[in-house]
Amino acid sequence: MLGATALEFTLTHEDAGSSARCGVLNLPHGAVETPVFMPVGTQGTVKAATPRDLADTGATMILANTYHLALRPGADIIEDAGGLHRFMGWSGPILTDSGGFQVFSLASLNKITADGVSFRSHIDGEMIHLSPERSIEIQNALGADVIMAFDECAPHTASRKAVEDSVERTARWAERSLAAHGRDDQALFGIVQGGLHDDLRRRAASQITALDFPGYAVGGVSVGETPEEMRRVVATVNPLLPRDRPRYVMGVGRPSDIVDMVGAGVDLFDCVLPTRHARNASLFTRDGLLSMRNKAYARDFVPVEADCGCYTCRNFTRAYLRHLYTREEMLAGILGTLHNLTFFQRLLEVLRRAIRKGRFQEFREGFVGGDSFEILSRF
């Protein structure tokens, strides 16, 4: 299977009381411990973070968006630059999505045919066509370690019939994505869609796993579902995915969602939450989100989190952060991003440790009851 050699996945620990597991994902640009959280570098940059600062947060693997990069600067420019790793100065593993999600959520005038999707660019209104073949061609040009099959992500409000059609289309597009994939140093993942319909999810899982991808994603669970719906979908799909392949839930999520999904056997996560929140002055701590513009921090001369260890917490106080945020200084977003990304990396590190020590259930129970993550300090 083309691309299978680009990926080696070794499970190192499996939890007795849940589906949680630890593993090592070996990819062309490095090894990644799973479960892993990937910061999002939509336009070829994790917003506000230099690659060296990003590595400093503990990040090992990042995500970039095919749709955005294909529009600007264009896949040809990135290919001529020597690929996305060199273009953006990130030497670790990268995953690119297929562009499908953005086509259905950001672009306008989508026209879906059997061949693919025509849409207007959200930047300049240019009419663009994306198909499985074109998505894979672009992702081959970008050169990420993991690339995704082109899928249709039906909207939350779609009828059952529309979701069923999208599942069937996604299955055919998955076959065409596989056929179009032309590099054996990139691992191509299949995507299971099916909305909130358990039977369609099962059908999609059966269709997609039959194609024998080296890894699988559960798509469409971060789009408008409640946490309960998200959990049900993942609980339905995951047992149908091969145990020895990495599983990725796209666009998730909140810390509590990540803990739940890890318990359901998910290995890869990505979300804009830590970076977006940082730019909006919301910083993650074990005591919940701090709103750093709050006047209460004007004279709070302690770090955002005392034992965090990130660059921001080692060097600056809440009072300084509040000053930067209220004065709208760029350094606010920079320091906030470093802290929030470090928080997510620490969460995943603690999760991996808990699984390895057979204490995952204890950890998960400590999370129940809201957004206080005091449990983190006990692991």
Added chain:
Amino acid sequence: MLGATALEFTLTHEDAGSSARCGVLNLPHGAVETPVFMPVGTQGTVKAATPRDLADTGATMILANTYHLALRPGADIIEDAGGLHRFMGWSGPILTDSGGFQVFSLASLNKITADGVSFRSHIDGEMIHLSPERSIEIQNALGADVIMAFDECAPHTASRKAVEDSVERTARWAERSLAAHGRDDQALFGIVQGGLHDDLRRRAASQITALDFPGYAVGGVSVGETPEEMRRVVATVNPLLPRDRPRYVMGVGRPSDIVDMVGAGVDLFDCVLPTRHARNASLFTRDGLLSMRNKAYARDFVPVEADCGCYTCRNFTRAYLRHLYTREEMLAGILGTLHNLTFFQRLLEVLRRAIRKGRFQEFREGFVGGDSFEILSRF
């Protein structure tokens, strides 16, 4: 003299054919090689740069603005934080200005009396009074290594009579600044004003040097003067300043101005030019300013400057920078700032080397003829 022990200035080289000189300025937070360029950290942050990135550019000493910090977050908060160094996480030397310049250029409804200036805050319109005593009290609270006497910077359009009045007022305020200064770990500099009137500049120099400050600034030369006027003023004042004390020309400047002023015996510079230009996509190179949004760079897969050695040039291409600037990504301003600040530090480093090697004239002549600094590569 209170504060004199905070500063030790040793001249190490003096140019035979000009007034250029090299020295070492020992301050409570470290030693600084002169001539030195200080990046501007107006609100307690050099915009877009973390302190570790800032140190990485070669910066040894920075400037912060008393006016801005006194308004937000307030000197009391910075004092309670343990001073400006700890507040902003910069462990090297800092210089604060007196606030006078901003009071006359940013604030509205200035009312100048013998005691000081009343003005409305440019942030919320609050009525504020600043006097020599209050300026020094604030600067003592901030705790910079070098602080400035409170001065009146008459506008470029002021009548001779108005400039003469401001010179007299500035002399009295300098005495009061000295008397108010309460910390012996901060060096207080006097400021010579006098607009474009040579005789008033001479009178001011005589008045201010009579007060025996450990260092002197030439004020009001970056405000609307032509380069020729700027040079004439500095050429008039500098010979009247004691040779063994550091000289600072505030708010200067362009690279060509810096080279000229170094030739006139100036030791300290500060300017927002490299950081502001960086945020506006103008990057300094030996071939002049590059406008990084220019389409010409879309496929230019070389660093901003091949042999620059800054973090940006070591890791990224012009094509990537252009992508970041056109997409208005925060990383654009971050990487541009690192490059431009490094350019200025390299310029000063080359200047110091040229002086030490007796090649300053040769270097200065190489600069004549515009904004191409190709001469830099020959030193």
